[in-house]
Amino acid sequence: MKTYNTVKIEKEGGITWVILNRPEKRNCMSPELHFEMVDVLIELESDPETRVLILTGEGESWCAGQDLKAFFRELDGKPAERRRAEWATHEWRWRHLLTFPVPTIAMVNGYCFGGGFTQLVACDIAIAAEEATFGLSEINFGIFPGGIVSRVIADAMSYRDALYYSLTGDTFDGKQAAEMRLVNYAVPLDKLRDETVKLANKLIDKNPAALRATKEVFKTCRNMDYTHAEEYIGAKLVALRATDPEKGRDEGIKQFIDDKTYRPGLESYQRKE
Numbered sequence: 308m309k310t311y312n313t314v315k316i317e318k319e320g321g322i323t324w325v326i327l328n329r330p331e332k333r334n335c336m337s338p339e340l341h342f343e344m345v346d347v348l349i350e351l352e353s354d355p356e357t358r359v360l361i362l363t364g365e366g367e368s369w370c371a372g373q374d375l376k377a378f379f380r381e382l383d384g385k386p387a388e389r390r391r392a393e394w395a396t397h398e399w400r401w402r403h404l405l406t407f408p409v410p411t412i413a414m415v416n417g418y419c420f421g422g423g424f425t426q427l428v429a430c431d432i433a434i435a436a437e438e439a440t441f442g443l444s445e446i447n448f449g450i451f452p453g454g455i456v457s458r459v460i461a462d463a464m465s466y467r468d469a470l471y472y473s474l475t476g477d478t479f480d481g482k483q484a485a486e487m488r489l490v491n492y493a494v495p496l497d498k499l500r501d502e503t504v505k506l507a508n509k510l511i512d513k514n515p516a517a518l519r520a521t522k523e524v525f526k527t528c529r530n531m532d533y534t535h536a537e538e539y540i541g542a543k544l545v546a547l548r549a550t551d552p553e554k555g556r557d558e559g560i561k562q563f564i565d566d567k568t569y570r571p572g573l574e575s576y577q578r579k580e
């Protein structure tokens with residue numbers, strides 16, 4: 308794996324940790340970070356060792372949003388550079404991360420502000436430290452949630468919470484983020500890593516082809532009408548059966564109906580790995 312200036316990659320037991328690595332700047336996102344993240348995700352998308360991706364931040368912050376100096380002010384009057392940086396910010400977070408082929412977990416260890424909400428929502432699952440601090444702070448520096456933040460919060464926050472927090476700029480903590488379902492759950496900071504690894508290992512035990520199809524189907528058909536969704540889901544089921552190397556569907560049904568070795572309502576079939 309290559310090395311990067313603004314991102315650290317660590318791999319262990321099927322988990323790939325992607326760690327935003329500008330702790331002295333609270334992991335705010337500069338153009339360089341965006342370009343590096345495009346490269347990181349393209350590399351990892353075809354990496355057989357990556358069974359689950361965990362996105363987190365070095366130090367006390369998860370991501371303090373866009374870099375107001377390097378991404379905002381320094382690109383003023385430089386339309387071509389701005390365009391390139393905007394392409395990269397959208398490309399890694401909304402094109403690659405949203406559709407990443409293996410499950411993705413946002414492990415929110417600290418500050419999560421503004422632009423950071425985009426990759427928070429792009430990840431499949433999010434776990435926060437109870438002590439983490441979230442904020443749609445744009446109103447505090449005279450703008451509104453830009454990029455696609457105003458759009459993604461409409462998916463991931465309630466109507467009332469999205470408007471309340473983007474109008475007031477008030478912060479909320481990890482516990483509140485869990486209560487409002489912006490993250491799946493929150494745990495004390497000193498347990499955050501262990502709990503996230505536990506969840507990642509649960510996912511690693513599942514059939515990878517079925518996992519991939521599960522997230523693709525869910526994310527793709529959210530914006531379809533029912534007729535298209537039914538047709539698309541039917542086609543994906545056929546595609547999964549045809550391409551799953553471990554033939555999970557046939558094996559899973561056989562172990563339940565014929566062998567009577569497990570109950571799918573309560574656990575996974577026994578995979579041969």
Ligand code: COA
Binds near residue numbers: 371423
């Ligand atoms: N853009 C640019 N620089 C940022 C930044 C951002 N989003 N977030 C933090 N930094 C920089 C600070 O300017 C400071 O740089 P310096 O050491 O060169 O002076 C450094 O990171 C540390 O920040 P500081 O404010 O001193 O740390 P803190 O721990 O006291 O506070 C935050 C942390 C995250 C609460 C605070 O930095 C902050 O409010 N950042 C902006 C968050 C935001 O509104 N983001 C939305 C952008 S879309």
